[in-house]
Amino acid sequence: MPLKLTPAQFQEASTLLVEVLQFAAPTDTLLSAHFRRNPKLGSHDRGQIADCVYGVLRRLLALRWLAPEATPRQLLLLWLARFQGISLRELEPLAREKDRAKLAETKARSLDGAPLSVQAELPDWVVEALAATQDESALLALGRALMLPAPLDLRVNIHKANRDTALAKLAEAGIAAQPTPWSPWGIRIAHAFDLSRHPLFKDGFIEVQDEGSQLLALLTGARRGEMVADLCAGAGGKTLALGAAMASSGRLYAFDINEKRLSRLSPRLKRSGLSNVTAQVINNENDTRLKRLAGKLDRVLIDAPCSGLGTLRRNPDLKFRQSPDTVASLTQTQASLIRAGARLLKPGGRLVYATCSLLPAENQAIVEGFLAEHAEFRRVPANEVLAAARVELDTGEYLQMNPAVHGTDGFFAAILEKQSNP
Numbered sequence: 001m002p003l004k005l006t007p008a009q010f011q012e013a014s015t016l017l018v019e020v021l022q023f024a025a026p027t028d029t030l031l032s033a034h035f036r037r038n039p040k041l042g043s044h045d046r047g048q049i050a051d052c053v054y055g056v057l058r059r060l061l062a063l064r065w066l067a068p069e070a071t072p073r074q075l076l077l078l079w080l081a082r083f084q085g086i087s088l089r090e091l092e093p094l095a096r097e098k099d100r101a102k103l104a105e106t107k108a109r110s111l112d113g114a115p116l117s118v119q120a121e122l123p124d125w126v127v128e129a130l131a132a133t134q135d136e137s138a139l140l141a142l143g144r145a146l147m148l149p150a151p152l153d154l155r156v157n158i159h160k161a162n163r164d165t166a167l168a169k170l171a172e173a174g175i176a177a178q179p180t181p182w183s184p185w186g187i188r189i190a191h192a193f194d195l196s197r198h199p200l201f202k203d204g205f206i207e208v209q210d211e212g213s214q215l216l217a218l219l220t221g222a223r224r225g226e227m228v229a230d231l232c233a234g235a236g237g238k239t240l241a242l243g244a245a246m247a248s249s250g251r252l253y254a255f256d257i258n259e260k261r262l263s264r265l266s267p268r269l270k271r272s273g274l275s276n277v278t279a280q281v282i283n284n285e286n287d288t289r290l291k292r293l294a295g296k297l298d299r300v301l302i303d304a305p306c307s308g309l310g311t312l313r314r315n316p317d318l319k320f321r322q323s324p325d326t327v328a329s330l331t332q333t334q335a336s337l338i339r340a341g342a343r344l345l346k347p348g349g350r351l352v353y354a355t356c357s358l359l360p361a362e363n364q365a366i367v368e369g370f371l372a373e374h375a376e377f378r379r380v381p382a383n384e385v386l387a388a389a390r391v392e393l394d395t396g397e398y399l400q401m402n403p404a405v406h407g408t409d410g411f412f413a414a415i416l417e418k419q420s421n422p
Contacts, residue, residue, distance in 0.1 A: 003052065003084055009045055010076070010094045012038075013052035017072035020053055020317065021060075027053065027317040052076060057316040058121065058147045059083050065118045066106045074099055081107045116140065121147050125324050126309065129359050138404070142358070145404035150313035152189040153180060153408075155209040155237075157272055159244040161200075163187065169200055181407070182386075182393045183214040185241070204271030209237045212310075212356075212401040212408035216303060217241035219385055219399060219413055220352045222252070226298035229253040231341050233279070236265030238303060243274040254279040255290070285340035299350050300341040304334045306355035306362050310410020313403060327361060334366045342374060347420040350380070354399075354413040363412040364398065371416070380415040 005013070016034055020027050031053065035046050056063065056072075056079045063075045063082075070078060077095055080086045081103055088095075088104055095103060111119060116136060117127045120143025130139055154177075156163045163179060166187060170177045175193060180186030187206070200206045222228045222242045230239040233254035243252050252274075256262040259281045269277055282289055307322045307330060308315060338353050345351060353370075355362050371377060382399040386392075395401070399413035 003048060003080065003086070005048060005052070005080070005094065007093055009048045009052075012041070012045070013049045014073040014076055016049065016053055017056060017076060020057070021072055021075075023317060023320045026315070026321075027057065028315070052079075054149070054316060055079055055083065057320075060316075060320070061118045061121050061123070062111055062114065065111070065114050066109050067102070070102075070106075074102070077103055078106055119143070121319075123319055126319060126359075129361065133360060141404040142402060145402075146312040146316075146410075148313060150210070150409065151407070152192050152195075152208065153210045153214075154187040154189065154195075154206045155183070155185045155214050155241060156187060157205055157207060157240070157244050158185060159248055160203075160273055161205040166200060166206055169205075173198065180211040180214075182391050183211045183218065184389075184391070185218075185244075186211045186214050202271070204273055207237065207240060207268065207272075209241065210409045212406070212411035213238060213303075214241060215386075215391070215393075215399060215401070216301065216352060216354045216411065216413050217245065218389055218391070219354075219382060219415055220245075220299050220301045221350060221385065222246045222299050223250075225250045227251045227253075227293075227296060228299040229255060229293070229297055229301070229341075229344060231255050231285075231300055231302045231337065231344075232304060233265065234258070234261050234303070236262070236268055236277075236279070238301060239265065239277060239279075240268060240272050240274065242299075242301065243272065243277050246276060248274045248276045250276055252277045253293070255282050257282055257284060285337050290340060290344065294343050295346055297344045297346060297349060299352075300344050301352045301354070302337050302341045303354045303356075304337050304362075304366075306330055306334065306357040307359060308356055309358045310356040310401070310403070310412075313409065327359060331361055331366065334362060335369060338366060338370045339374075342370070342377065342416070342418065345418045347418055349418045351377075351416045351418070352413055353416065354411065356409055356411055358410045358412075363400075363414075367398075367414040367416070376419055377416045378419055380417050382413060382415055385415055 020030055056075055063078055117124045120140050122143050156166045176190040177187050180188050195201050217238045222245050224247050233239045233256045239254040265279050307327050308318045341351050381397045383394040401408045401411040403410055
């Protein structure tokens with residue numbers, strides 16, 4: 001359904017776009033700050049404004065190709081006319097007289113002659129990086145999938161409930177939901193709703209987590225009584241999935257260098273009912289807290305800091321805030337993290353290296369570089385591990401979730417095992 005904006009909502013969105021399009025900070029951070037400064041904006045207003053901002057970001061390359069000199073306000077008008085199907089007559093209350101002739105001209109212009117990067121809404125450097133592994137049609141399909149808003153995926157906390165029970169409770173509340181195709185813990189919601197007020201969420205029976213992210217925890221294979229570490233825990237979504245799989249037994253460490261981010265795990269952990277999690281802030285991958293655990297752990301999950309290009313459905317600004325230089329810096333961190341995680345494992349232990357990136361430089365290249373230097377590790381085929389868990393998903397030796405194929409965020413994961421006798 002096309003957006004119906006009031007002049008006030010249009011003005012708020014235009015003002016925000018001036019700041020957002022500088023790409024000096026994450027868009028969600030800028031939106032949150034703007035809404036805090038303007039508390040009189042209701043939830044409907046905030047939703048309309050956010051939809052406009054993210055809509056422009058998702059089609060920014062096409063908009064700028066159609067109208068290279070357009071201001072943020074004009075880009076928003078063109079997005080509404082071109083990609084939201086709003087007629088020029090309906091836009092008259094929002095468009096200044098000098099904008100209308102230009103808007104009519106650019107709305108009718110074809111994108112057929114646009115470069116692949118424009119049609120796929122991916123910067124040239126990203127297209128070049130992906131072209132080594134994907135043909136033009138696959139790249140275009142990927143780009144189009146990344147333009148779409150992401151669905152709302154939930155993970156059932158199997159320490160407290162099962163998926164059938166959660167689905168039944170959601171149905172009772174009139175919320176349309178269905179099982180996710182691959183994760184045995186996942187539920188997909190058709191339409192967003194205020195999850196924070198639902199008893200299933202407040203009582204810790206469900207958490208928000210993309211299905212691809214859930215599969216990372218599944219690949220880790222954490223079991224009852226084991227010693228496990230989530231080395232880049234962030235706000236703890238995968239930590240909670242691991243803890244539930246361990247039936248709240250054994251010991252599970254949630255490590256991160258960002259104290260503010262890790263602090264968000266605390267209320268989630270309380271809701272979850274898990275008692276086997278220890279959250280610790282570390283200075284870096286060589287922290288003494290990690291050195292004490294060297295050679296002692298059964299499982300290590302590394303969801304490494306990355307470009308985040310697999311999450312463009314949620315964070316379309318990332319493709320403009322990343323660059324080949326930032327990726328080059330990230331790969332150094334990733335290589336260091338995989339070595340640090342490997343040092344924690346006992347013989348026979350499993351390491352899962354993962355990113356939400358689509359770039360081979362952050363994925364296969366990191367793993368293959370590590371294996372070339374560490375003969376004591378072998379790669380375990382992800383498709384075999386998934387088959388053993390009765391998950392009918394085969395992306396080969398590596399887990400490679402493609403938004404165009406699988407309907408999840410883009411994820412990569414490799415499973416590495418430390419051999420007892422290399």
